[in-house]
Amino acid sequence: MTQHHYKATIEWTGNLGSGTSGYRDYERNHTIQAGNKPVIDCSSDPAFRGDPEKYNPEELFLASLSSCHMLWFLHLCSVEGIIITGYRDEPAGIMMEEKGGRGYFSEVILKPEVTVKEERMAEKLDSLHHKANKMCFIANSCNFEIKHEPKVNIQKPNEI
Numbered sequence: 001m002t003q004h005h006y007k008a009t010i011e012w013t014g015n016l017g018s019g020t021s022g023y024r025d026y027e028r029n030h031t032i033q034a035g036n037k038p039v040i041d042c043s044s045d046p047a048f049r050g051d052p053e054k055y056n057p058e059e060l061f062l063a064s065l066s067s068c069h070m071l072w073f074l075h076l077c078s079v080e081g082i083i084i085t086g087y088r089d090e091p092a093g094i095m096m097e098e099k100g101g102r103g104y105f106s107e108v109i110l111k112p113e114v115t116v117k118e119e120r121m122a123e124k125l126d127s128l129h130h131k132a133n134k135m136c137f138i139a140n141s142c143n144f145e146i147k148h149e150p151k152v153n154i155q156k157p158n159e160i
Contacts, residue, residue, distance in 0.1 A: 008034040014043075029054065058095055062108065064138050065146060066091040069110055072132035080124060085155050086115030108146050115153040122152045 014027030
């Protein structure tokens with residue numbers, strides 16, 4: 001078994017001068033950076049006093065699931081000789097919050113809209129979405145089923 005190691009730096013930027021002296025005395029703003037890559041400005045969800053203009057962990061979680069699925073799906077299509085010319089997903093998730101603040105995701109639905117070059121290539125796409133889900137590192141780390149509602153478009157002859 002091969003191990004892959006990852007590192008990131010998360011830095012809280014929400015100290016308004018008195019630290020966490022009170023629940024309303026600090027912002028939830030923080031940054032994420034990995035190596036020399038661009039900094040991502042984040043906060044908590046606005047429901048938890050976060051900045052609605054910044055990404056929150058729940059959105060990044062959905063994005064990670066979607067991105068991992070997409071990358072596996074595209075890889076599997078290339079191996080099968082299926083030419084994908086467009087891919088867009090709008091994942092949705094439900095997070096449950098218990099009394100006392102503990103929370104967890106109970107459901108995520110990926111909604112990939114795929115454009116395939118030729119109609120004959122569309123017949124295998126459902127099975128490849130299923131296989132991509134089994135291969136996705138992030139999905140394999142979840143304790144709930146990741147659902148899929150894929151849509152297929154056939155590229156029009158004059159589109160690139």
